Amino acid sequence: MSHGIIDSLGLEENSLIVGSRFEDSFNSKQVICSNATILNFDINIKASDKSRVIATCSYHGCPWRIRALLCSDGYSFEVKKLNPTHLCHGVNIIGNK
Numbered sequence: 124m125s126h127g128i129i130d131s132l133g134l135e136e137n138s139l140i141v142g143s144r145f146e147d148s149f150n151s152k153q154v155i156c157s158n159a160t161i162l163n164f165d166i167n168i169k170a171s172d173k174s175r176v177i178a179t180c181s182y183h184g185c186p187w188r189i190r191a192l193l194c195s196d197g198y199s200f201e202v203k204k205l206n207p208t209h210l211c212h213g214v215n216i217i218g219n220k
């Protein structure tokens with residue numbers, strides 16, 4: 124069904140890019156997780172504490188990852204590093220559902 128093309132879904136508003144800002148660490152996790160859900164990818168939160176949120180794709184060997192760090196204002200988070208490329212095919216094709 125899917126050919127792995129995900130740029131036709133109109134994700135502008137939800138797109139995660141380097142420089143994306145979040146209200147706080149909870150919000151950053153929410154946005155990262157819901158973004159992955161929209162795109163049908165399964166991710167793991169690798170690290171989440173007062174100063175950083177790191178998430179990777181849960182598919183072994185997939186290079187997708189995101190790192191958001193605490194901003195100098197002391198509460199908001201900003202995406203500092205992002206590898207947006209999924210080499211996996213997403214959960215639809217793996218067949219988790």
Ligand SMILES: [Zn+2]
Binds near residue numbers: 180185187211213
């Ligand atoms: Zn992936």
